[in-house]
Amino acid sequence: MNTIINAVRTVLGIRYYQWIAGIGFPVFLVLYLITLPASYTGGYSSFAALKYLTPTLVGFSVLMAALVALLIPLVVYLIKQGRKSSKSSATGGLLVGFLTPILCCSPILPIVISFIASLLPMLGGAFGVRIQGFIATHQIELFITASLLLLFALYQNAKKVINGVQCGV
Amino acid sequence: MKALSLTTALLFLSFAQSSMAGFFDLAPEKLPYAAPDVQFISNSKPHSLKEYKGRKVMLWLFSTWCHTCIASVRLMRDKQPTWEKTGLVIIALRNYKNGGYPGPDMATFMKKVAPQIKNKKNWITGEATEEMDQQFNAKKHPDIYFLIDENGVVQNVSTAPTATMKKILNFAHGTSR
Numbered sequence: 001m002n003t004i005i006n007a008v009r010t011v012l013g014i015r016y017y018q019w020i021a022g023i024g025f026p027v028f029l030v031l032y033l034i035t036l037p038a039s040y041t042g043g044y045s046s047f048a049a050l051k052y053l054t055p056t057l058v059g060f061s062v063l064m065a066a067l068v069a070l071l072i073p074l075v076v077y078l079i080k081q082g083r084k085s086s087k088s089s090a091t092g093g094l095l096v097g098f099l100t101p102i103l104c105c106s107p108i109l110p111i112v113i114s115f116i117a118s119l120l121p122m123l124g125g126a127f128g129v130r131i132q133g134f135i136a137t138h139q140i141e142l143f144i145t146a147s148l149l150l151l152f153a154l155y156q157n158a159k160k161v162i163n164g165v166q167c168g169v
Numbered sequence: 170m171k172a173l174s175l176t177t178a179l180l181f182l183s184f185a186q187s188s189m190a191g192f193f194d195l196a197p198e199k200l201p202y203a204a205p206d207v208q209f210i211s212n213s214k215p216h217s218l219k220e221y222k223g224r225k226v227m228l229w230l231f232s233t234w235c236h237t238c239i240a241s242v243r244l245m246r247d248k249q250p251t252w253e254k255t256g257l258v259i260i261a262l263r264n265y266k267n268g269g270y271p272g273p274d275m276a277t278f279m280k281k282v283a284p285q286i287k288n289k290k291n292w293i294t295g296e297a298t299e300e301m302d303q304q305f306n307a308k309k310h311p312d313i314y315f316l317i318d319e320n321g322v323v324q325n326v327s328t329a330p331t332a333t334m335k336k337i338l339n340f341a342h343g344t345s346r
Contacts, residue, residue, distance in 0.1 A: 039236040039237065040236050040237055040239075040240040040331055041237060041240070041329055041331045041332040042237045042312060042328045042329025042331065042332050042333075043237075043329075044329065044332040046332075048332070052240055052331070104235075104236060104237070105235045105236055105237035105238065105311050105312055105329070106237075106328075106329075107195060107310055107313075107328055110308045110309050110310045110311075111308065113308075113309075114307075114308045114309075128309060129232075129268045129269040129270050129309050129311070130269065130270060132235075132270070132311055133232070133234050133268070133269070133270025133271075133272075133311075134270075136234050136235055136236055136311075137234055137270075137272075139236070
């Protein structure tokens with residue numbers, strides 16, 4: 001925790017990175033606020049989805065937007081310093097957070113799976129249902145996973161900021 | 170740089186989604202087409218779609234684990250005065266074997282989500298048969314509805330009433346297919 005706090009203090013001590021975080025937070029907050037309730041609107045994320053927000057979804061939106069808003073300045077800082085940043089867990093966190101509500105109950109997965117099934121018949125429509133059913137019934141667990149991945153990415157990058165790891169490229 | 174590109178792509182993807190409603194063509198045949206006369210189970214008895222010829226019908230197939238379906242049933246319940254006024258019959262059926270993923274049976278689901286519609290004559294609830302699943306929902310959508318006119322012709326096929334309510338309202342009011 002101290003590693004993250006120290007790294008964030010170091011990076012956000014510079015005005016340029018304050019701007020990045022300051023713009024990143026509201027942008028990602030709006031994105032999460034309209035995307036997380038998309039599981040109630042068949043995967044369609046729009047401002048109309050806002051009425052399906054629950055306190056839990058608002059909580060996850062704020063948490064994930066805050067983590068991303070802190071993560072981006074750290075990644076940009078490392079790149080500008082010529083150091084290697086950790087992006088895989090950040091990418092995973094972003095993808096899990098955004099794709100969970102979009103894929104939950106939308107027509108995307110059945111259409112994609114039926115297309116694949118036409119090429120590989122062993123993959124019937126039931127395969128897509130199992131994925132969608134799992135996502136729908138484990139939504140909170142998936143949001144927790146996304147948040148933990150973002151937190152892990154924040155820690156990894158914070159460690160690099162503090163330790164000053166040299167770019168391996 | 171990659172992180173920024175990914176962020177931009179995600180931003181674009183998210184906003185592009187706002188115009189996705191109605192993007193996917195869910196109809197199994199070219200619209201409009203005659204609805205196949207298949208059976209379903211309601212109150213433990215077999216019923217046929219033919220029984221509702223002469224009335225506007227919304228045939229709705231959904232799985233009880235689906236969040237969109239829960240929110241949509243609540244929304245449709247709240248619009249009951251409109252359906253009574255326009256005479257729309259709502260045949261709400263649980264997908265055959267719940268679409269292939271476990272979840273509450275239809276009676277338990279409706280009791281929890283929309284107990285108010287239990288004795289409403291324009292709501293028929295039950296379970297889809299395998300034949301209905303094959304004819305209407307071969308791609309296994311967790312939530313799909315068919316708007317069938319008085320002549321038994323499917324005029325529109327869509328998903329998620331929470332996002333596409335306008336289509337149902339237009340159909341019920343007879344202003345558009």
